[in-house]
Amino acid sequence: MSRTWIAVDHPEMRQRIKQLGLPVSHFDEYWSQEGVQEEELKAVLEWREGQIQLRSLNPELGLPIAVDFLHGKTGFRFQRAQHEMIVKAVAGRSKDRLTVVDATAGLGRDSFILAAAGYSVISCERQPAIAALLADGLDRALDSEAGAPVARRITVKPISAFSLLSDLLAAGDELARPDVVYLDPMFPERSKPALVKKEMRIFRDVVGDDIDAESLLTLAINAAKKRVVVKRPRKSGALMAAMKPGYQILGKSSRMDVYPV
Template sequence: MLAERLKLPLHQAETEQAPFVLELTRDGLQLRWTTQPKMQPLTLDYTRGAQAWRQKLGGGKQEAVVRAIGLGHNVRPSVLDATAGLGRDGMMLAHAGCNVYFLERHPGVHALLDHAIHQFQEAHAAEHWSSKRLHMLPAGSLLEAAPLPNHIQSIQPDAIYLDPMFPEREKSAAVKKDMQFLQALVGPDLDADGLLAVALNLATYRVVVKRPNKAPFLAGQTPSAQVPSKKHRFDIYIKKAYPKQAV
């Protein structure tokens, strides 16, 4: 049973009392906002629609996140996406050739992403890149325990990617539906500053932090380099250069 695999409580009559409910339908897993019935349920599907199309277009050097992680000739770093959310940037990196480990602490968001990754892998043959490059970790965070659990430490990632939720300053009408869901469900990551030190200690070569263009540096720490995009920037904290051969 899906609820048992994801270690989530199974609700019956009391379901309508919860503001957010995960539902397994014929089309897949969806998150319903019960107090906002006009909002369409949030789904995550990398096999079809706009999300699948972006993956087909992406994965190249033109993607800001790909450039920030530092993919190059014979360099395909392993990446711990430590604030995975809906996993879109992590999927871009995997499509580009990285082994990506997804870590997400909110159980509802983790369930959506876990289901979408399994669905994507099952839609392709066993030899497809998704079976080798996409790794869903148990729900958790770099900040939950010290020392870090063995299943996180053992990854020894070349790079760590951080995209913590930032307090939204725009009016809700200007925010995409999935971000409205995440803001209401998860809220801002008020402990985000603590992530950087842990990530720098764990990553072998670099940490990349996605931030809104006008946001301050994470933990007030100036990055080694930056890659800009239209609404965001990618702050790069380099510990040492990637080796010339593949990592």
């Protein structure tokens, strides 16, 4: 089996995965010993310094990735959540406390911003390594006075959003369907790697491209009760050429395409 990442098989790491409520079985094909050499290996998931970290094997990509919602750029953004473009796109004209499915949660930063704005968020992340980083960061945020009220509004689902949304539709329960579905598919790779943030280069090594993003958009429009919001590079086309958004909210380098339903 060709693997792009491994999880260091250590008792503390396994215990942390269980503590976070993640299925240990999701890591079965990735457990390995530190120092293993494989041709396609790009990164290592490990328990270090009291947190789960994703460490690139490329020394040019710098420090390991760990999720910290309370400091740095994310810490600044969540304290002014109502001014964020994503919150304006998800809210529309509604003043209600909406329910949101973040269908491509990744490291959960957008989920945290939405929860800081008062929304209940289900964060779907199907890639086990990324789901572990997200769940670990969220759990540590619960220990903070400022972060706990926000973190409690987020539920991590380590599954594909296809499964979640399909099940909600099949159940036929109108109340269970989300008001809004948010998609942030992996942007197309730029021609100059230097232009891509180091963190995103590690992320791409592990996750790859979202080749099923168009199908997910179609499903999201059927599942959402109010709207679907898609994050796109500012100068790119719509996610689906045949499906134009109702309107857009423009930022400096990205935009939000909004599809009312």
